[in-house]
Amino acid sequence: MTVYDVIIVGAGMGGLFSAYELIQNNPSLKIKIIEKGKKLNERKCFVSNTQQCIRCNPCSIMSGEVGAGGFSDFKTILSPSYGGWLQDYIGWDQTQVLINQFNEILEKFGDQTEIKYPDDELQQRCLRHNLRLISSPLKHIGTDHGRIIMKNMIDFLLDKGVEIDTEMDVKSIINVQENLFKVQTNKTDEECRKVIFAVGRVGNKFIEDYCNRNGIKVYSNHVDLGVRVELPSVIWKEFEDKIYEPKIQYRTKTYEDTTRMFCHNSRGYVVTENTNGILTTNGHAYKEEKLKTNNSNFAILSSIHFTEPFNNPIEYVSSIAKLSNIIGNGNVLIQRFGDLIRGRRSTESRIAMSTTIPTLKATPGDLSLVLPKRILDNIIETIYALNQVAPGTSNDDSLLYGVEAKYYSIRPQTNENFEISKNVYCIGDGSGITRSLSQAGAMGIYVAKKILGNAEK
Known part of the structure; x- marks a missing residue:
């Protein structure tokens, strides 16, 4: 041997x-x-x-x-x-x-x-709205x-x-x-x-x-839990053209929790990930023009740091992701931002009327039945904050896929x-x-x- x-x-x-x-x-x-x-x-x-x-x-x-x-x-x-x-x-x-x-x-x-190099003007614009653009x-x-x-x-x-x-x-x-x-x-x-x-x-x-x-x-590491947002690429085009990835941190006013926008995919696709049988969302994007879409997508995640006595954050996040699969009949969920704000679930007909055409076939539903209130509040507040630097982010037809989870090992x-x-x-x-x-x-x-x-x- x-x-x-x-x-x-x-x-x-x-x-x-x-x-x-x-x-x-x-x-x-x-x-x-x-x-x-x-x-x-x-x-x-x-x-x-x-x-x-x-x-x-x-x-x-x-x-x-x-x-x-x-x-x-x-x-x-x-x-x-x-x-x-x-x-x-x-x-x-x-x-x-x-x-x-x-x-x-x-x-x-x-x-x-x-x-692509950092851009001072975009960084200053974000700072004016309590957003921190992390550049590299x-x-x-x-x-x-x-x-x-x-x-x-x-x-x-x-x-x-x-x-x-x-x-x-x-x-x-x-x-x-x-x-x-x-x-x-x-x-x-x-x-x-x-x-x-x-x-x-x-x-x-x-x-x-x-x-x-x-x-x-x-x-145990911390875990991140949230959604993947999909919207027309023109909304974040200025950021994409200058720096490609707007990675932005925000401290919420309600709880002073840290959220982050990251994994930005210009004119890309939303995809599912299968981790030990549990489906979550992610995104990717091609370089060739013929393979691009009219949408961009990114994650908004809220960080969770557990203290004693609980020491199994991965199990916690996995259980939430599994719940979304149960409600989604074995699939991830999709919801219009406007439906979420109005307290109603998205349906096939409401998704079909959306001006943002989804790149992933997901089950229309209600993310408020899955995500804890604190996490959901953080996500909604962050979307409104991001709208200040990229108007249109909080449009009714912005699509939210859930859940997105990062189980840091x-x-x-x-x-x-x-x-x-x-x-x-x-x-x-x-x-x-x-x-x-x-x-x-x-x-x-x-x-x-x-x-x-x-x-x-």
């Missing part, structure tokens, strides 16, 4: 960039990536054909080569301003160096996207172009001898002796000297179970190398430390450098 130097569990951004850094600097390494989803060119979501999620297992939106990034609008944030907390662990300057390297690697494999240089590569770039990277890794096995689900990892692990999957057993977990947000339960079995302390206790136990590393969104393509890739590069022994001290 081959004993691999490194087995990487998960072929998302963290896993692929770890593999790249390792093999590029030591071509003699034996590296295998194990991914429970499909190959990139085999990943398909059937919602566009069936008009309803058929709950593929695993979900192709969330799993497969390139991870959740394979069905994202492939924004790359080129500073540590947002997108995770890697800078809290290794410092701002080193995080920036790694993000720059991440960007250079994408360019090596074909990225030629123009960088960024690129919108697009779902379509992102897949091409990542396919080039995957082909490079394969040519260098990295093995990538898809549709393999890791069942357990056993430390059979010092510096030797047995990785048991649904198809075969493998042996290796080091393991990197790069399982993404969808692998949160996997990380939690592993930590519980091995006595590794974990910390629990954070395992780790050392400075991101080892959760000797020779076992945890990176990317599955570590609870990153929440963007850029920081997941940067963290993957960092851990690879640590393994190679040439990372900055």
Whole structure:
């Protein structure tokens, strides 16, 4: 049996960039990536054909080569301003160096996207209305172009001898002796000297179970709960043209809670995500003009920070998302903003009369039957605040899809190398430390450098 130097569990951004850094600097390494989803060119979501999620297992939106990034609008944030907390662990300057390297690697494999830079005038406009526009240089590569770039990277890794096995689900990892692990999957057993977990947000339960079995302390992250808003693209066109993504924070007047508008998809699509059988919403956007829509979409999320004695925020948010599926007859809900304000549910006929044509077939309903009052109040107040800088946001025909939930993974206790136990590393969104393509890739590069022994001290 081959004993691999490194087995990487998960072929998302963290896993692929770890593999790249390792093999590029030591071509003699034996590296295998194990991914429970499909190959990139085999990943398909059937919602566009069936008009309803058929709950593929695993979900192709969330799993497969390139991870959740394979069905994202492939924004790359080129500073540590947002997108995770890697800078809290290794410092701002080193995080920036790694993000720059991440960007250079994408360019090596074909990225030629123009960088959008922060805009002072838009920032000042937001501040006048108690809105905080968080800016960073960024690129919108697009779902379509992102897949091409990542396919080039995957082909490079394969040519260098990295093995990538898809549709393999890791069942357990056993430390059979010092510096030797047995990785048991649904198809075969493998042996290796080091393991990197790069399982993404969808692998949160996997990380939690592993930590519980091995006595590794974990910390609960906060969770975000809200809706995805869809409206005519002309409403946010000025922001899109200048900075592409208006990522805006707001502190509500009613509760002084923090809400945020993020994951903006210009002329994009609303999609469903399947996390352990529970459907939530997300969005993505293509680069090619012929693939664009007339709508833009973005999330409005309210952050929830639980204190003792409750320590299971993911279960809390999952139960709310599950309730929306029950009311939606197995689907996510959609409601006109005007109907929500008037205290009535949306119906098929009311959605059909809307001037905003939905890009996702969802079940018309009433989000007030699902979302807690405090969360709903925060969302409504935020929409009215955003209307001050982008008039039309609070139109009656703006569409709200629910729910959108971000289950930021629990954070395992780790050392400075991101080892959760000797020779076992945890990176990317599955570590609870990153929440963007850029920081997941940067963290993957960092851990690879640590393994190679040439990372900055």
